[in-house]
Amino acid sequence: MSRKIAGIGFAALAGLALDASGPAEAYMVYVTNEKGNSVSVIDSATLAVTGTWKTGRRPRGVTTSKDGKELFVCASDDDRIDVLDTATGKILRSLRSGPDPEQFILGPDGNPLYVANEDDSQVTVIDIEKNKVLAEIPVGVEPEGMGLSPDGKILVNTSETTNMAHFIDTATHQIIDNVLVDARPRFAEFTTDGKLLWVSAEVGGTISVIDVASRKVIKKITFKIPAVTDEAIQPVGVRITKDGSKAFVALGPANRVAVVNAKTYEVEKYLPVGQRVWQLAFTPDQKLLFSTNGTSNDVSVIDVEAGKVVKSIPVGLLPWGVAVSPN
Numbered sequence: 001m002s003r004k005i006a007g008i009g010f011a012a013l014a015g016l017a018l019d020a021s022g023p024a025e026a027y028m029v030y031v032t033n034e035k036g037n038s039v040s041v042i043d044s045a046t047l048a049v050t051g052t053w054k055t056g057r058r059p060r061g062v063t064t065s066k067d068g069k070e071l072f073v074c075a076s077d078d079d080r081i082d083v084l085d086t087a088t089g090k091i092l093r094s095l096r097s098g099p100d101p102e103q104f105i106l107g108p109d110g111n112p113l114y115v116a117n118e119d120d121s122q123v124t125v126i127d128i129e130k131n132k133v134l135a136e137i138p139v140g141v142e143p144e145g146m147g148l149s150p151d152g153k154i155l156v157n158t159s160e161t162t163n164m165a166h167f168i169d170t171a172t173h174q175i176i177d178n179v180l181v182d183a184r185p186r187f188a189e190f191t192t193d194g195k196l197l198w199v200s201a202e203v204g205g206t207i208s209v210i211d212v213a214s215r216k217v218i219k220k221i222t223f224k225i226p227a228v229t230d231e232a233i234q235p236v237g238v239r240i241t242k243d244g245s246k247a248f249v250a251l252g253p254a255n256r257v258a259v260v261n262a263k264t265y266e267v268e269k270y271l272p273v274g275q276r277v278w279q280l281a282f283t284p285d286q287k288l289l290f291s292t293n294g295t296s297n298d299v300s301v302i303d304v305e306a307g308k309v310v311k312s313i314p315v316g317l318l319p320w321g322v323a324v325s326p327n
Contacts, residue, residue: 027283028086028325029290030071031299032059033316039073039084040299040315042290044283044324047301047311053089055082061103062321066110071323072128074101074115081115081126086325095131098124102144103321107170108152114170116143116157123157125173135173139166147188147197154212158185158199165199165208167215177215181208187279189238189247191262198247200235207235207249209265219265221249228254237279241286241304248289248302250277257291257300259307271309273300281322292319 026045033040037059041051056075059082063072070092071084081095081104100119107114112134115124123143125135140159147156148170155168158181165188167177182204189198190212197210207221223233234252240262241247247260256270257277274293281290282304289302292315299319301311 025283025285027327028068029281029283029299030062030064030323030325031290031292031315031319032062032073032321033318034058034060034294034320035318036316038316039071039089040319041089042299042313042315044288047313049313049315051089052316053084055084055091056080056094060320061101061116062323063104063106064323064325066106066326068325068327072104072106072113074104074321076100076102076118081113083128093131095126095128096124096133097126098122098133098136103146105146105148105155107148108150114146114148114155114157116146118142118144121159123155123168137168137173137175139168139175140164140178145186145188145199147190149190149212150192150194154194156188156190156197156199158188160184160186160202163201163204165197165210179208179210179215179217181210181217182206182220186236187238189240191240191244192242193244198238198240200238200249202234202236202252205230205233205235207238207247207260221260221265221267223249223251223254223258223267223270225251225254225256225270228256236277237291239280239282239289241282246304248280250280250291252276252278255293257289257302269307271300271302271307273302273309274298274312278319279321281324283324284326290322290324292322294318294320 029042057077061074098117140162142160145158182201184203209219237250274296276294
């Protein structure tokens, strides 16, 4: 039975919320299921799962090629990156990833791929066309978050145990600076203009906003939620709108996504989502934002303009990463 609000079915209410901002284009949303060894495929127009694709063991990080024809998945326990055909869901090939790949990011031209190797304290740079390792860059302990400046010149890796954001020159593959942040940094996100970097600290419970030119922390954002302990507020995934006006922060076992004014750094609201919210991804038109909720095995759909959760979509076991097709 569908949940009802004031006599209106929840699904119908969700549809009304989506219609209010105009018809959205259809994109494919890809969710890695860490315990399911699979990818759930969601149609952003119907908000329904249209397929489930098998992957290697413990899939986590996920992204698409620039043309949307291929899907890259970190198969962490198989020490490889699976490349899937988005037309068929079949694994086309696997890339040499280094040990235990967790997160990665593609260069702005679609090559190379920069991979965080969690168990080996390094970042691996891969030419995806030649399946060739171009460089192995030593970083801190337990590297995870991967951010890339819009011009592709600066790569940032966060190391969970070293508690640092490592700034790497992509031309030389050398670390040019290390910025200390709060405990267990998990994600790095540049603003569209490349001037600021937001780094989440899961155990520290904060976001560090770093000025990229000076590489100094200029702001610490904290979170307070009534009836939720500070220990449960664990920032992980971060996404910032293209116009730089708002940021969305996944708060882990707090089961909330924070909406932050990205100009004033004030938290505007908290959106209740599923349990242990992990990663976030916008559709290209930024009308919708999808969150992976690890322990409730579902994905929450957020109407960005309305600032509301409009649907929950069941997926596989322990959804971790999420990516959306570029077209």
